[in-house]
Amino acid sequence: MPQKEFVPKTYQESPTGAQDSSSVHLRSSPDERSFDFSFEPIRENLFRVTFSSQDHPLPPFPSVTKPATNLDGVQVSTSGGSNQKTIEVGDVTASVDWSNTPVVSLSWKGTEKHLYRDLPLRSYVADSTGIAHYTEHDRDCLHVGLGEKRAPMDLTGRHFQLSATDSFGYDVYNTDPLYKHIPLLIKASPDGCVAIFSTTHGRGTWSVGSEVDGLWGHFKVYRQDYGGLEQYLIVGKTLKDVVRSYAELVGLPILVPRWAYGYISGGYKYTMLDDPPAHEALMEFADKLEEHGIPCSAHQMSSGYSIAETEPKVRNVFTWNKHRFPNPEEWIAKYHGRGIRLLSNIKPFLLASHPDFQKLIDSNGFFKDPASNKPGYMRLWSAGGATGGDGCHIDFSSAVAFKWWYDGVQSLKRAGIDAMWNDNNEYTLPDDDWKLALDEPTVSEAVKKGVENSVGQWGRAMHTELMGKASHDALLNIEPNHRPFVLTRSATAGTMRYAASTWSGDNVTSWEGMKGANALSLSAGISLLQCCGHDIGGFEGPQPSPELLLRWIQLGIHSPRFAINCFKTSPGNSSVGDVIEPWMYPEITSLVRDTIKRRYEILPYIYSLGLESHLTASPPQRWVGWGYESDPEVWTKALKSGDEQFWFGDTIMVGGVYEPGVNVAKLYLPRKANDKFDFGYVNMNEPYNYLASGQWVEVPSEWRKSIPLLARIGGAIPVGKPVHTRVPGDDTPASVAVKEVDDYRGVEIFPPRGSSHGQVFSTTWFEDDGISLEARISEYTITYSSTEEKVIVGFSRDEKSGFVPAWKDLDIVLHNGDERRVVSDIGKTVEYKGKDSRGRVVYTLKN
Secondary structure (H helix, E strand, O other): OOOOEEOOOOEEEOHHHHHOOOOEEEEEOOOOOOOEEEEEEEEOOEEEEEEEEOOEOOOOOOOOOOOOOOOOOOOEEEEEEOOEEEEEEOOEEEEEEOOOOOEEEEEEOOOOOEEEEEOOOOOEEEEOOEEEEEEEOOOOOEEEEOOOOOOOOOOOOEEEEEOOOOOOOOOOOOOOOOOEOOOEEEEEEOOEEEEEEEOOOOOEEEEEOOOEEOOOEEEEEEEEOOOOEEEEEEEEOOHHHHHHHHHHHHOOOOOOOHHHHOEEEOOHHHHHOEOOEHHHHHHHHHHHHHHOOOOOOEEEEOHHHHEOOOOOOOEOOOOOOOOOOOOHHHHHHHHHHOOOEEEEEEOOEEEOOOOOHHHHHHOOOEOEEOOOOEEOOEEEEOOOOOOEEEEEEEOOOOHHHHHHHHHHHHHHHHHOOOEEEEOOOOOOOOOOOOEOOOOOHHHHHHHOOOOOOOHHHHOOOHHHHHHHHHHHHHHHHHOOOEOOOEEEOOEOOOHHHOOOEEEOOOOEOOHHHHHHHHHHHHHHHHOOOOOEEOEOOOOEOOOOOHHHHHHHHHHHOOOOOEEEOOOEEEOOEEEEEEOOOOOOOHHHHHHHHHHHHHHHHOHHHHHHHHHHHHHHOOOOEEOOOOOOOOOHHHHOHHHHOOOOOEEEOOOEEEOOOOOOOOOEEEEEEOOOOOOOOOOOEEEOOOOOOEEOOOEEEEEEOOOOOOOOEEEEOOOEEEEOOOOOEEOOOOOOHHHHOOOEEOOOOEEEEOOOOOOOOOOOEEEEEEEOOOOEOOOOOEEEEEEEEEOOOEEEEEEEEEOOOOOOOOOOOEEEEOOOOOOOEEEEOOOOOEEEEEEOOOOOEEEEEOO
């Protein structure tokens, strides 16, 4: 791309800045092209920076609305001179020096070491139609975020496009861009963390120290194709602090229905079948689930249900192929009768043969090409693999198009479809100059800003967000008391205010693909994509071997989203493809079933992590150094890569084996440094040994048994029945059909091998009905300590919310080989129950 940098200098404080002592407002010399710069504290650790001019306007439809300034109770003081101002806000010292270009620096109060600093003499730069922002780069720090980016997790020293594309069959270690557009970059170190977040929906790039210049040294540079800069800087001691503050800015993760944490099945082939027709093939799939005893909560319906029965046989969103599904309502009711919910695939474009294509042309529902004053046509995916046809993307800034989509979603919902699967929503429009309708009420305030009407200026990704809103609002309108569930492939920061879940797109079957996906999960969670997962076994590519499939399922049950969905094409079969099924290898079917049933057994733990995500923005899947920042080993390259091990919650350390025929894995056990003794870890699998923290260990892992799983001593895992269950309060058809009630609760605890020396461990988990929009969340706290002879347990319920579960008593499950007595800390009745199927001692704490 052409580079036309211009560096405004000779700034002077504007009258606004002089009046507001806690902020800085500058304007560059009128002799040059005049630019405005501002810096202002919004919260104790949140600062807003803008850099704009008349022909470089701020983003017209930013992914977050500027929050009201709130520094109540925060000590703020300022000092400075004619070209410099220092603002102390709580524990943060912010400085702006404009003796040349504006240079912002941030540090902890009372320290001289910078957490963040702009690059002097080249900080804020106009570059053709867009801008560039240069900052100093610390090569030793960890850099994370940007939604999902190619592995490894650490982005340091690498270059990334800020865009989204349909990266079918991508290489997890090399392909860029992927599917998400989230300009959030976080620098993390033992000294603290700083996030840089840009609000634009437009394209750009992040060079995270990948460019080096002898004159300018080591720097990072964010480049934005169009408009001016609106950026937020967030400071925190830890990643947890920064992610929470980022969530408070853009919106905490929305509530996910409980069923969405179960096994979600899928496969492109099923809805593409004509003989037998798809509805029969899918009922046969449901029959096989029951035959093999494999619980399943939902099924993803690929787009074959909407492919026309007659030529041209291409997909027509919001229509039904009546040969494949003669009576959709009847078939949906049958699936609900099996306790399985349905997600329908919907794509935001129309081929020219769609029955409503001309209607949307006539009502200005598509983008317009100014060169021809006609709709913006482009090549679109029409049916099977690598097939295409001409058509148009829906312009969600059009009031008519937004309403057309809204009505289409409602037509599927009224037929019985439970949730929407927003797919192929990366908006890979080929021309920045295409025009938008801009008459949808959602964008009405943005239109008043008078910014040039073009796809480049407004940003392609805004339509990903608006598509999410249209799907979400349509579902909510029909069921106003239930949580709408929208699964989205592409996402912006604002999209996740409407979409509850996402995944890493069309991955490839390979051992390396399974490994690299861990890094994508960790980046996604940090970027608030917290109900996220992968297509287990790989979406594209060859069928997985039995060993790879089982390893991937073992790994996948320890992620927020667990789905098996694929489109296995081949030169002779690119329209229907093949599928991965849990029973495809009879020799491991029982092992697959047991692994999926373990997913359901730990669902209370997983669902509680989902509620914790909604309440606090802590991702269920976490980097190994999350909460262990004081351990120097977590800052080494191997652990910053994030592709071999991770925390699932704060109790389970998950490892993996990423090569065939390997039966041992190497894991690091992070150590906490505080005033309490770190008791280490225990192997959840044979030989069930206890392990000290602060060391690398080799963990045996035979593939037919388990991946490496270690429990933190002092942690706890609430568990339920190892089957699909229904929770009181969820009276939706698919839930009512589920035979088993969620009326059992146990908790797996991991006390030290001997005495805890008076230390009492505590874990709180959350529960609700799993479906209500206005959640009534109850809290349950297990405490325990130990001596050589016994384990002393306490338990409390906080049900002030009004939610009361179906379970009453609580089973206490000890680690394998722990034969000690369990007693109540306040003398409640505790009964010995015996040993479970895994040989673990179980006691029942009576209510």
